[in-house]
Amino acid sequence: MNKESKNTPHEADFVFGKKNYIVMAIGIAVIALGFILMAGGGSDDPNVFNPDIYNFRRIRLAPTVVLIGFGIEVYAILLNPNKKKKE
Template identity: 55%
Template sequence: MATTKKEAPTTPKSTAARPAASAPAARQQAPLFGKENYRWMLIGLVLIALGLILMGGGKSKDPNVFNPKEIYSFTRITLAPILILGGFVVEIFAIFRKNTKEGQ
């Protein structure tokens, strides 16, 4: 006669049986940017704002008269765009700069 082997009943595995260390929420997230990064970002924003203000300039004394020295001045044509581009370079530097603290 053939005998049949009885298997032990299986119990479903619960999620509580997993160790807590493997859960992704248990890890401590380091901040993306440090204090020094935000300082450099602020410097970049100030440079961009200063360049835009210099590019805008003031109003003409007489709106009926075209004065090319006011429109095509060194400040508006050369200095202001250099400040704006410099501000964007500082912003890129601030984003890519690593935190200097250990463990971050």
């Protein structure tokens, strides 16, 4: 080994590339949006039933958005940042 190679700092090897982290951040934002869409619909009085808890947004849309966010996360993990574009 060279003495110079011991003193020279090497680049940190990250598991994912910059593109992976960007796609992961988008996935986390989509998941957060899904949970925000799921929130609410409660009643101030526990003796009164509020049917808004079963509306389309909370039952269909929000879980679908969360699942799409998880799909984006899986794509971000499997994305190869070193793959070259075909021209």
